[in-house]
Amino acid sequence: MKIKLDYALHKNELVHISQVVNGLDCNCYCPNIKCNSKLIARKGTVNKHHFSHYQTDECAGAYESLLHLMAKDILKNKKEIVLPGLQFHDDIYDQSIVYISNTKRVKADSVRLEVSQGDFQPDVVMEFGKKELFVEVAVTHFIDQEKIKKIEKKDVSVLEIDLSDFRNGFDKQDLIEAVIDSTDNKSWIYNSLEDSLIRNYLANKKIEKENKEYYDKALEKAKNDKRIKSRINGYRIIKTKNYYSICCPKIIAEGANKFQSNEIIEKLRKGSRWNGIIYGHTGQSRYVFIDKDKYEIFPSDKNNNLSPIETSQKRKIYGQLSRLKGQAALDFEECEKCIYFNGYIEDKEEFVCKFKK
Structure with missing residues (x-):
């Protein structure tokens, strides 16, 4: 079942059905760039208000394109995002998955959309001083291995936001939370700091282990000394x-x-x-x-x-x-x-x- 569109493009900006006039005078277009057909605003008294294609069949990719555009628009306007912690499988010391960086909220200096990087184009580029973060929005199509290799050569961290839970409709506030605040639906495709974070983690664990071994030996010696003295x-x-x-x-x-x-x-x-x-x-x-x-x-x-x-x-x-x-x-x-x-x-x-x- 096709989902009725609540949003459309008007002068290259996303607008809600409540923001436009009824009929063709809304001057709106399909958010799917491959379609870009004229839409008509249907604001009757029986059905829920929505947009539909005018003189063409309903576009299969319109809703997914809308989610992409909406997510990118949210990031552009908010200029902030909560980054998930970076995980590492420690098979040397703890024999478990550990976090080598914590979850944190970051504020960008600027946000740009669809900026070409030569042989690939991320959905969003967030800039933090001289550093950049690429953000990819995924609904049904996720980053493939070929693109990951190109990203690694660029050596810029890439975060993927999974919006597949919104395939059957969304509330804008829930979408904002998923894009900005949530971390459950975010994953690091590549993190430029990962190698240095792992090295620091392992170095600290080594020092921690050496200190613990020294402490344990000193403690055991103190215990034995007390036992010997007590027996004497x-x-x-x-x-x-x-x-x-x-x-x-x-x-x-x-x-x-x-x-x-x-x-x-x-x-x-x-x-x-x-x-x-x-x-x-x-x-x-x-x-x-x-x-x-x-x-x-x-x-x-x-x-x-x-x-x-x-x-x-x-x-x-x-x-x-x-x-x-x-x-x-x-x-x-x-x-x-x-x-x-x-x-x-x-x-x-x-x-x-x-x-x-």
């Missing part, structure tokens, strides 16, 4: 990563004084280290590590070769440690308020506790 001073390094809570060594040492003495309880009273974890499951051997030494505190069902007295003693130790664990369990953030807290080594994952006996 007899302090405890408590890991919080993957734990909902930690067992406070001060509560363990003090709590052990309240239980009947045995080999493990005696060690804990003297300040031996226990992480508060009882390993093993129901039916299996239960054991703990005290100062990195493994102690079985309850035998498995399959290997219960203990005497009733020994079994009772093991059960008692298991019960003592279970209760002690419950008493000493703290949210590790509570440790930050403790006088023995000596700061994190790894942020919220590892800290130094100065408690010792």
Whole structure:
């Protein structure tokens, strides 16, 4: 279905149907330069006001030509445009598509239309001081490879504006937004600054990587130095990563004084280290590590070769440690308020506790 024309050419200027008189006296012509036939303004009382060809068939290219002319006219009058950012696929550092230039609004000193460049002619030439930007408007026909090669030889940036979404009609304000403000429908066919922008980006990424590597090494050394110094001073390094809570060594040492003495309880009273974890499951051997030494505190069902007295003693130790664990369990953030807290080594994952006996 052919779209009825709301605009036409009058003295080489685009005019809206509302701006002209009815009939042939409008003195308007088809916007398609290949046609350029006389148009008649139909401003009746039944149908929507529009232009139609006078004594010729309706022109198939009139509407697309109108969009071209309208877009160029908008750029000429506004003398500004929002440029999209320039993308680059970084397969060296980030392994992703990154922006090497940002979206920005630019104001032109002048705008010229259909200026020959020798072997090609851009729709619009926008001038910014001594620099130029070519703008191509596309509705159904987009820039081909042959023209791209000619553009690259000229070494002038070229932006293509895709107006294919307006093939079935347009509102002028929407068209202005698409031509001037939007970036979703704009793409760089060629950008004369691309090579230098890529070089700068890669150079900065290299420096950033080197700085990060140096920082990471320095940070790791500082962490290791703090671990070594803490161990020399007899302090405890408590890991919080993957734990909902930690067992406070001060509560363990003090709590052990309240239980009947045995080999493990005696060690804990003297300040031996226990992480508060009882390993093993129901039916299996239960054991703990005290100062990195493994102690079985309850035998498995399959290997219960203990005497009733020994079994009772093991059960008692298991019960003592279970209760002690419950008493000493703290949210590790509570440790930050403790006088023995000596700061994190790894942020919220590892800290130094100065408690010792």
